[in-house]
Amino acid sequence: MKYVDEFRDRDLAEGLASAIRREAQSSRRYNIMEFCGGHTHAIFRYGVQDLMPENVNYVHGPGCPVCVLPVGRIDNALELAEEHGVILCSYGDMLRVPASKRRSLLKAKAGGADVRMVYSIDDSLKIARANPDREVVFFGIGFETTTPPTAVAIRKAQAEGLGNFSVFCNHVLTPAAIQHILESPEVRDIGSVSIDAFLGPSHVSSIIGSQPYEFFAEEFQRPVVIAGFEPLDVMQAALMAIRQINENRCEVENQYTRVVTREGNLKAQELVANVFELRPSFEWRGLGLVPYSALRIKEAYAAFDAERRFAIMTKPARDAKSCECPFILRGVKKPTDCKLFGTVCTPDSPIGSCMVSSEGACAAYWTYGRFRPQSSPAEAAA
Amino acid sequence: MCLAIPAKVVSADPAGETAIVALGPVKKEISIALLDNVAIGDFVLVHVGFALHKLSPSEAERTLAMIREAGGESELEAFAGEAAA
Amino acid sequence: MTSAVARFAARETALPLDGTVEMIHGSGGRATAELVRALFHRHFDNALLAQGNDQAAFDVQAGRMVMTTDAHVISPLFFPGGDIGSLAVHGTINDVAMAGARPLYLSAAFILEEGFPLADLERIVASMARASREAGVPIVTGDTKVVEKGKGDGVFITTAGLGIVPRGVHISGDRAAPGDAILVSGTLGDHGVAVLSKRENLTFETEILSDSAALHGLVADMIAAVPGIHCLRDPTRGGLAATLNEIAQQSRVGMRLAEAAIPFKPDVLAACELLGLDPLYIANEGKLIAICGKAHAERLLGVMREHPLGRDAAIVGEVAADPHAFVQMQTRFGGSRMVDWLAGDPLPRIC
Numbered sequence: 001m002k003y004v005d006e007f008r009d010r011d012l013a014e015g016l017a018s019a020i021r022r023e024a025q026s027s028r029r030y031n032i033m034e035f036c037g038g039h040t041h042a043i044f045r046y047g048v049q050d051l052m053p054e055n056v057n058y059v060h061g062p063g064c065p066v067c068v069l070p071v072g073r074i075d076n077a078l079e080l081a082e083e084h085g086v087i088l089c090s091y092g093d094m095l096r097v098p099a100s101k102r103r104s105l106l107k108a109k110a111g112g113a114d115v116r117m118v119y120s121i122d123d124s125l126k127i128a129r130a131n132p133d134r135e136v137v138f139f140g141i142g143f144e145t146t147t148p149p150t151a152v153a154i155r156k157a158q159a160e161g162l163g164n165f166s167v168f169c170n171h172v173l174t175p176a177a178i179q180h181i182l183e184s185p186e187v188r189d190i191g192s193v194s195i196d197a198f199l200g201p202s203h204v205s206s207i208i209g210s211q212p213y214e215f216f217a218e219e220f221q222r223p224v225v226i227a228g229f230e231p232l233d234v235m236q237a238a239l240m241a242i243r244q245i246n247e248n249r250c251e252v253e254n255q256y257t258r259v260v261t262r263e264g265n266l267k268a269q270e271l272v273a274n275v276f277e278l279r280p281s282f283e284w285r286g287l288g289l290v291p292y293s294a295l296r297i298k299e300a301y302a303a304f305d306a307e308r309r310f311a312i313m314t315k316p317a318r319d320a321k322s323c324e325c326p327f328i329l330r331g332v333k334k335p336t337d338c339k340l341f342g343t344v345c346t347p348d349s350p351i352g353s354c355m356v357s358s359e360g361a362c363a364a365y366w367t368y369g370r371f372r373p374q375s376s377p378a379e380a381a382a
Numbered sequence: 383m384c385l386a387i388p389a390k391v392v393s394a395d396p397a398g399e400t401a402i403v404a405l406g407p408v409k410k411e412i413s414i415a416l417l418d419n420v421a422i423g424d425f426v427l428v429h430v431g432f433a434l435h436k437l438s439p440s441e442a443e444r445t446l447a448m449i450r451e452a453g454g455e456s457e458l459e460a461f462a463g464e465a466a467a
Numbered sequence: 468m469t470s471a472v473a474r475f476a477a478r479e480t481a482l483p484l485d486g487t488v489e490m491i492h493g494s495g496g497r498a499t500a501e502l503v504r505a506l507f508h509r510h511f512d513n514a515l516l517a518q519g520n521d522q523a524a525f526d527v528q529a530g531r532m533v534m535t536t537d538a539h540v541i542s543p544l545f546f547p548g549g550d551i552g553s554l555a556v557h558g559t560i561n562d563v564a565m566a567g568a569r570p571l572y573l574s575a576a577f578i579l580e581e582g583f584p585l586a587d588l589e590r591i592v593a594s595m596a597r598a599s600r601e602a603g604v605p606i607v608t609g610d611t612k613v614v615e616k617g618k619g620d621g622v623f624i625t626t627a628g629l630g631i632v633p634r635g636v637h638i639s640g641d642r643a644a645p646g647d648a649i650l651v652s653g654t655l656g657d658h659g660v661a662v663l664s665k666r667e668n669l670t671f672e673t674e675i676l677s678d679s680a681a682l683h684g685l686v687a688d689m690i691a692a693v694p695g696i697h698c699l700r701d702p703t704r705g706g707l708a709a710t711l712n713e714i715a716q717q718s719r720v721g722m723r724l725a726e727a728a729i730p731f732k733p734d735v736l737a738a739c740e741l742l743g744l745d746p747l748y749i750a751n752e753g754k755l756i757a758i759c760g761k762a763h764a765e766r767l768l769g770v771m772r773e774h775p776l777g778r779d780a781a782i783v784g785e786v787a788a789d790p791h792a793f794v795q796m797q798t799r800f801g802g803s804r805m806v807d808w809l810a811g812d813p814l815p816r817i818c
Contacts, residue, residue: 001406001737003388003425003442010801012446015453017801038384045745047802091430092743119742122413147386149432153413203384206427206435228445229386231800237448258441259388265435268416333383366807373426385743409673428741445593 003258007230008046015088016235017051024242025265030056031194032241035178036201037064037360039227039234044364046231051214058239059195059213061363065142065172066093067325067360070285071313074099076307077139081113081166084310087131088115089124090139091254102349105139121153128157128165140167145203147171147295148268151275154297166306167298174204175212176293180284197241199234200226200254201330209264213252221250232319275301285352286324301374316339319348328361335362386429388437393440394420488583493613506589507575510596515572515607523572523607531632539624544591544617547661548676551624554752557681558703559628560602563700564683565640565755567690568630574597575611575626580619591622602681604628608724609734642697643718647665647786648764650757652685652771653678653779656735659749664737673674675734680753685774687755692770696790698758701751705808708747710756711794712808721789722795728783747796747806758786 024030034040040060043049049058051204078099086106091334095106095117101150108148109115114134117230118124121138128136150167157165161244178198205226213224223244237255244251254260275298282294297305306312323345335341345351347363354360389403389410399415410427413432414420426433477561491498508516516734549557556573563570575595579588590816599606682701684790689696698718701709707729711722732748740744753776759767764782771777784796 001387001740002390003437003439004740006446008800010799012449012453013801014447019452036384045798045804046800047798047804048800050802053801094448120413123429140384143384145386145429145434148416148434149413149430152413152432201384203427203429203434208388232449235446236445236452239452254447256390258438258445265416267418270432271416389741405741407734408737408741410741444571 004230007228007232009232012232013051013235016232016239020051020056020235020239021053023239024036024053024056025246026055028154028241030196030238030245031059031195032057032197032199032238033061033195033253034199034227034234035058035061035174036068036199036204038202038229040364041363042229042231047229050236051235052238055381058234058238059366061198064360066097066169067171067354068284069094069097069170070200070316071098071100072283072316074105075103075315076312077105077168078103078108078113079312080310081108081115082213083113084135086114086135086137086310087127087255088113088137088139089117089118089121089127090115091141092117094141096350097275098350098352113147114171116169123150125153125156125162125165128162132164134164135309136312138167139140140164142171142173143174144171144272145201147272147276148207148265151268151271154275156269157304158301161331163303166304166309168302168306169276169295170249170310171295172284173278173293173295174201174208176290177284178213178216179276180290180293184306186319187345195222196224196261199237199241200224200252201258202227202229202233204268205256205260205264207253207265207268207285210252210254210260210262213265217245217250217252217306224252226252226254226256226260228259240379259303274298283314288326323352326364328354335365338362342350364370386427386434388425389418389428391422391426391433392425394422396420401426401433403433434440471573475574479711485513486793488579488581488585488588488613490613491617492579499584499611503609503611506585507590507611507764509682510589511541511599511606511609512594512606513594513607515605516609522609523574524534525572525607528631530634531568533563533566533568533630533632534627535559535561535630536627538626540620541662542620543662544587544621545684546677547664547751548658549679550591551622551816552591552593552596553598554591554600554679555624555626555675556574556595556598556604556606557752558678559606559626560681560683561701561755563628563630564681564686565638565701566630566632567636567686567696568632569687570602570604570628570681570683571632571671573604573606573626574608574631575606575624575690577612578619578623578625579638580621581613581616582623583619588622590680591624598681600684604683607738620792622815633690633694634636636690638696638699640698640714640717642698643714643758643786644697644722644760645720645786645788646710646761646784647758648761648767649711649722649724649784650759650764650768650782651702651707651730651778652755652757653753654730654732654735654755655702655751656731656746656749658737658740658752659706660735662750663742675732675738678751678753680775680776682753684773686755688770688774689767693759693763693767695763696759698769699755701755703752704750706748706750707744707756708794708806712792714758715789715792715794718786719790719792721787721792722784722794722806723787724784724794726796726799728781730781732778761785 106113119301124138225237225240274296278292279288279294283293327333350356355364389405392404394401401414427435435463492502497772537559544551560570657678661675
C-alpha cells in the first residue's frame with residue numbers, strides 16, 4: 001500500500017530511534033502529549049514506546065470523540081431509538097459506549113431498538129431513501145475530520161427533500177479542547193503536571209490546517225508538532241518536538257506535510273460553516289462545560305436537526321462516582337490510579353468511556369500496556 | 383482518532399461527486415464532494431467514505447528523505463564516536 | 468400398501484421451487500415429508516438417510532469417538548466462496564478434525580423462517596450436499612422446523628458431527644508447552660473480509676473468497692507425520708487472536724508471535740486498513756493453528772505445505788512460560804504489542 005508501508009519501515013524506525021536517543025538529553029524528561037486517539041493507537045499497535053528512550057514519554061490526551069461524549073448525549077441517542085422509534089444510524093465506535101445505568105446502543109439493539117451501524121453517513125441517506133415511512137437519525141460524532149461529511153449529507157438531504165432524515169449533532173472542536181486542557185489548574189501549575197509539547201492531530205489538521213495551532217504555541221509557550229498517522233510519523237514528530245524543547249522554541253511545526261497545509265481544506269471548511277454554528281458551550285466528559293467547543297445545526301437546516309425535530313433535552317448526567325476519567329483524560333492521572341480500573345471497570349463491563357473505546361487511555365492500558373509499566377506525567381513529575 | 387488512509391483514484395465522476403479509489407488491490411466507491419479537481423492517479427486521504435485531502439507525492443518523498451537523513455546522521459555520529467574512542 | 472399410498476410413494480419428488488416456506492412445512496405432516504424428501508433426501512442422497520427414520524443406526528469401530536455440535540446463524544446467507552450450508556458442513560467437519568479425529572457422519576437441523584424462498588433453501592441444501600460429498604462425510608439424519616415470520620433470520624442450521632480418533636493421538640487445548648512451535652496453515656482473515664464485502668453498509672470490490680474448507684484431509688496428513696501434535700484449533704470467530712488466547716488460558720502458557728511471519732493476502736490487509744479492523748481478529752473458516760514440539764516443527768511445516776489447503780503454511784511463533792498467559796507479538800515495526808482477547812465482535816472504527 002503506497003504511502004502507507006513506507007512509513008512503517010523497520011530500518012527507518014531504528015534510525016529515528018537512535019537519533020532520538022542521541023538528542024534527548026539524559027538530564028531531563030520529555031512528556032509529549034499526543035492529542036489524538038489515532039496516535040495512541042499507532043503507538044501501541046506498533047510498539048513505538050519500546051523504541052523510545054526511557055525519558056521520552058507519550059502522554060495520552062483526550063483526543064477521542066467517543067471518549068469525551070458525555071453520558072447525557074448518549075442517553076439522548078437511546079431516547080431517539082427507544083422512545084421515538086427512529087432508525088438510529090451510528091458509526092461502529094459508538095455502539096458499546098456506556099450511557100447511564102450501563103445501557104448502550106448495542107444493548108438497546110438487542111432489546112429491539114432499530115440501531116444500525118454504518119461506515120459512512122451516505123449509508124444512512126440510503127436507508128432514509130429506502131424507508132420513506134420511517135424517521136432516520138444519524139448520530140453525528142467526531143472532531144473536525146468527520147464534520148465535513150455530515151455537512152455534505154445534510155445539504156444533499158435538503159436538495160433531495162429527504163424529509164425523514166435528520167442528524168443528532170455532536171461534532172466537537174479540537175483547538176477548544178486543547179485550550180481547555182492547557183488552562184486547567186493542574187497544567188498551569190508548574191510542578192504538578194508537565195506537558196512539554198503536543199503532537200497535533202493528523203486528519204483534523206488536514207481539514208483545519210496548521211494555522212489554528214499557532215495560537216497555542218504562542219500563548220502557552222509549548223511546541224506543537226502536527227504528526228502523521230503512521231508510526232514513523234509519530235517518531236519523527238517526537239524528534240522534532242525534542243529538538244524544539246532543547247532549543248527553547250515554541251513553534252507550530254508540520255511533520256505531516258504530505259497532507260496538511262497551513263490553510264487546510266477550504267472547501268470543507270466553507271461547507272461546515274454553511275451548515276453548522278458554534279454552541280456557546282458544550283459538556284465534555286471529564287472536562288465539564290467547555291465554551292465554543294461544539295457545533296449545532298444552523299436554522300436554515302433546522303428540518304434536519306434531530307434535536308429540534310424530536311425536542312431533545314440533554315440532562316447533565318453524573319458520571320459514576322470514583323470514575324477518574326476526568327483526570328485520566330487530562331493526562332493528570334493514570335488508569336491504575338483509578339479504584340475502579342481492572343476491578344469494577346473492565347473492557348467487558350466499562351464504567352467510563354476511557355475503557356470502552358479501544359483508544360481510551362484505560363482500554364489501551366488494559367489491552368496493550370498491562371505487561372509493562374506505563375508512565376504518565378503524574379509519575380514523571382514525581 | 384480519525385482513521386484515514388491514502389488511496390489512489392482509479393475513476394472519477396465529478397458530476398455525481400463520487401470516485402472509485404484503490405487501496406492496494408481493494409476498491410471502494412467514495413464521495414469527493416469535499417475536493418475540487420480530483421484526477422485519476424491522484425492519491426487522496428479517505429475517511430468515513432469521503433476524500434478529505436489530496437496527498438502530495440513530493441512532500442511524501444521529502445518526509446521520507448528527512449527521516450532517512452535523521453537516521454543516517456545518527457549512524458555517522460555513532461561512527462565518529464567509535465572512531466574517536 | 469394401499470394403491471393410494473403406493474401412488475403417493477411413487478410421486479415425483481419435484482417441489483414448486485418458486486414458493487416460500489410456510490408454517491405447514493414444519494408441522495410434521497405430509498407437507499413436511501414432501502419438503503424433506505424433495506429437498507433434503509434428494510440432495511443429501513445416502514443410504515442411511517434414505518431409510519427415512521428419525522435416526523441413523525450404524526456400527527462403530529473400537530476406539531475413542533469424538534462428537535461435536537455447531538449452530539450457524541450467519542448473515543448474509545450467501546457470500547463469495549460459500550454460504551451458510553457449506554460453512555455448516557465445513558465447520559463441523561473441522562471441529563471433529565481438530566481433535567485429530569476422522570469424521571464419520573453429520574446431522575443437520577434446520578429452523579426455517581416463514582416466507583423464506585424455497586429456491587434459496589435449495590441453493591443452500593445443494594451446497595451442503597456438495598460440501599459433504601467432496602469431504603466424503605454424509606449427512607445421515609436431520610430435522611426441520613418452521614418459525615413465524617420475523618422470528619428467524621431466513622434459516623438457522625445446527626449441525627452435529629461424529630468422528631473417531633486414531634490410536635495414540637491426544638490433541639487438546641491444554642497441551643501447549645513452553646518451547647513449542649506455533650504454526651498456521653495459511654493466510655488469515657480471508658473469510659471475514661469476504662463476508663464483510665457482502666454485508667450491507669460495507670461495500671467494496673475485492674477478489675477475496677471465503678476460505679471455507681474441510682480440513683480433515685490436511686489433519687490426517689499432519690498426524691501421520693507428527694502423531695504427537697499437542698494442539699489443533701481452527702481460528703473461526705475472533706480470529707487468530709481469540710484462538711491463541713483460549714489455548715494460552717487452557718494450557719496456562721504465554722505465546723510470542725512474529726508479525727512478519729504471519730501470512731496475509733494483500734487484499735485482506737488493505738480491506739482491514741479501510742475499515743479500521745485488525746486482521747488478527749478476523750474469522751477464518753478453512754485454516755488451522757497447530758502447536759507441536761519444536762523438534763517436529765519443520766517436518767510438520769513441510770507436510771502441511773504439500774497439501775492444497777496448506778500451501779501458505781508458516782511457523783508464526785512459539786509458546787513461552789508465562790503465568791499471565793499473555794499473547795504478545797513482535798511487530799514488523801520492531802516494538803512489541805499485546806494481542807488481547809476482544810470483549811465482543813470487532814466493529815469497524817472511524818476513530
